[in-house]
Amino acid sequence: MIRTAVVERAVTVDDIRPRPDPARRRMVRRAVPVAVFALLAILPFSTLDLPALLPGVVNSPGSLQLLAICLVFAGLAATYDLLFGHTGLLSFGHALYIALGSYTVNIAVTKFGLSLPAALLLAVLVGLVVPTLLGAVALRVNGIAFSMVTLAMAQVGSIVVMSDPGRLTGGEEGLSLTPSALPGFLSGVANTANLYWLALGYLILVLAVIGWAVNSEPGRVWQAIRENELRVSVLGLPSYHFRLLSFVVASFLAMLGGVVHLFLVGGSSPQITTSNFTLAFLVMVVLGGTGSRWGATLGGVLYTYLDHRLAALGTSDAVASLPAVLRAPLSEPLFVLGVLFIVMVYFMPGGLTSLAARLRRK
């Protein structure tokens, strides 16, 4: 009953013009991600040198670390898109759940001396209970009010972390992960490749779960809520419960990403609790294209890569020789990214994925 009721859309040009055999299309659509992920999986064996693009040869720890961070953020952006792009929930507090994963595991291991599996189990528990409770309150309101409530909740999280209660979070200094906490194959610079594969695994897991979820029955209701929530309610569906489900799934996946991020950077920094951190995911999703997990992935990689490389560019010789009027703004990655974002909103409302679609149509 749900399917027939909600899946209807205007007929577009794409529907009436001849297109390639659907079976072939489906195969291509499945083959491309597999090929891309296979390529990503063998990158740590490559000694390709891309001097302008990466800090070292591809399989040097520096490059792998950067690539791994890009993959983790791509996954996190996809979880944000599940809320914003798929369900239409504009959360300004996503950082809270990422920080929850990072700090829970870190504190459990470093401060309370729990074993890693126990800490992970604790994180899973916390990552399910906290979003359920907070989401249940925040979702009492709709639209922009929901955004503000999530923002306020995340802000409390940020303040709690900053104020260093019981010397647990390390305050502004952050909290480094005890090196002995990680199993041997994940610790040390020599094992960066394993961390890279962990990040890649996280991204694949997120994309698989989201892909499965949005095509499931609740996923169709999420889409309907995004389009017209009133209509969903009129159909007698409890839209509140479906929104809460989307919130918990996205937050739980974000929490897992926080754990991977912790392993990757070897600690938790209060940076990941700030509202700017959440806004970065909004920017990533819009850059890539909302409502598409590939778009979010692409936006996440692009944003993270630019963020890191622009910071390096800002201190490079080429920029240092520029006059101060140009040098100062260029050395601030957020300035460049913010302007790029505004330009995208104006001239490419659908993000990068819409560009691909537009090119295909020509």
Added chain:
Amino acid sequence: MSNVVLLALTGLGLGALYFLIASGLSLIFGLADVLNFAHGLFLAVGAYGTWWSSAHLGFAFVPAVVFGVVAGTVVAVLVEVLLIRPLYTRTIEQVLVTVGLSLAGVALLQATFGADPLNFPKPAWAGETTRILGAIVPNDRFLLIGAAAVVLVAIQVFLRRTRFGLIVRAGVEDRTMVTALGINVRTAFTLVFAIGGAAAALAGALAGVYFGNVSPGQGTSLLIFAFIVVVIGGMGSVTGSAVSAVLVGLVQQFTSFYAAAGVGEASVVLLLAVVLLTRPGGLAGRAT
């Protein structure tokens, strides 16, 4: 007793800052449906404008604040005309643009003036104290409260007594209807941005006095509490914002003094949760 008086006045001072930011946010949101993230930027422009004209042009305190407020107003009007207006009816994109602006603007300020807090020119009389009922109260608290009261009255007079105020009030109630009557709401948009920008810039200058310094990130944390104030007060209601700003300021001051630091902020969010669970539309709001 003296503690209570001091905390009450400090809480009111903080509430005054929140109100100055929230009034503009609330009007802009009520009329244009835009959650204006760039509001923190207007605030920062006001603060840095005041600092800059004082440090580099040698302005006295009051002209420096005027300079800062004018700078903030100009930026707000430019933002509305150049960036918000072309996206008319595309609300979500308007919000996104203000998000981009807030990121880029704060980064630009940081690139220009540095990330470290700058000492703010505080007039001597604002640093002195007054004894009230045994409490020694810094004078800047009175400055903040007075400024917020003046702005509140001015906005109310504007909304109740002028033709543009009538259009803004009607637009907040039902924008579609006002447009259908053939009234140009866009002028009202610009006006509301100008008023909001001016109030935010004034808040920036006064926040400089209150905290004793300006830093690029200051606007963001104030903005978040202003958001909370707007939600508690009921979106689009200036009076609601005023009441809830006072409430939030007082709750924050008293709880952070009598409980641990950080509890103040947490209790504000608890207040927000309680209000939302009992009155989803906020104190002054209709049910949404």
